[in-house]
Amino acid sequence: MSFFDKLFGKKKSSASVAKDRLTIMLAHERVNCKLPYLDDLRNDLIEVIKKYTEVSDVKITTHNNQNIDMLEVEILLGKK
Amino acid sequence: MGTIITVTSGKGGVGKSTTTANLAVGLANLGQKVVAIDFDIGLRNLDMILGLENRIVYDVVDVMEERCNLSQALINDKKAKNLYFLPASQTKDKDVLERDKVEKLLLSLKEEFDIVLLDSPAGIESGFEHSIFLADRALIVSTPDVSSVRDADRVIGIIDAKSEKAKQGLEVQKHVIINRLKPDMVESGNMLSVEDVLSILALPLIGVVPDDEEIIGSTNVGEPIINKEKSLSAEAYRRISKRVLGEDVEFLDLTPKKGLFASIKGIFR
Secondary structure, eight states, rough: OOHHHHTTTTTOOOHHHHHHHHHHHHHHHHHHHHOTTTTHHHHHHHHHHHSSSSSSSSEEEEETTTEEEEEEEEEEEEOO | EEEEEEEESSSSSSSSSHHHHHHHHHHHHOOOOOOEEETTTSHHHHHHHHHGGGGGGSHHHOOOOOOOHHHHHOOOOOOSTTTEEEEOOSSOOOOOOOOHHHHHHHHHHHHHEEOOOOOOOOOSSSHHHHHHOOOOOEEEEEEHEEEEEHHHHHHHHHHHHHHHHTTTTOOEEEEEEEEEEEEEHTTSSOOHHHHHHHHHOOSSSSEEEEOHHOOOOOOOOOOGGGGGOHHHHHHHHHHHHHTTOOOOOOOOOSOOOOOHHHHHHHHTT
């Protein structure tokens, strides 16, 4: 974006929108690539939980905090 | 009962997904109930071209493996209300699709939608075969260059061999879309013309899309160009959409328009 565009607050260029969209998308996808077992883990968890109760989905999110890699597992139980 | 239309090409990078996205919106705008499916397993792209990447929860493999209902996986476009989208899965195993599961899914979509638009992956491997074997029609996208036309010809030869319809003695209706044509280059004799490509491929033409830099911008922001009023390529997509529905529409005039500057430049060439 040129100096004048910034000065007059011109609409964001499409290239910068593209960059933002890609950055977000890839950040999300790379996480899954780093832990290739994530899908299998998710399916196994669903199987185990099914033994005890209804389960509609299991969401696994990864967090990297300084030196700690963390998995956050969210289990969505079916509606009663 | 709906129609399954596969958008294919053989060669990668000729604009299959862009074509699929624009025709999906175009057909939906014409009142058809459309579902666009990305069959490029492992290399999902149609989602970003349609601008729907943030709304994905489930994908086509989840549906086939019955990890969710079809209705949970279908994403309804907010602008084109008649358009639904089913994303490709991002698993690394691209051979994850199984024929009977693909068949089950496509047949149930055919019940529910007027048009099932499949974005086939490049190449002629299993992904391509899955996207073509139940197709009623095929739209073959080719740019006017040697590699693209050659691969398109190869794909055309394979379609009937892989098609369920052809096995029953029926024909898969095939049409060519010529993409990224540069009229001035054709005129100066440096690019294959529409006639050249058609005489080689020996298939009927359903549309010519001129090369348009604006398409890059529209992909950048995730809004298919077809909604842009004054764009020539958008007009091309709108006309193709109508022709897909059987309307007889005139082809775009793509003879290069010469302004004063271009004429002067022409003298010195």
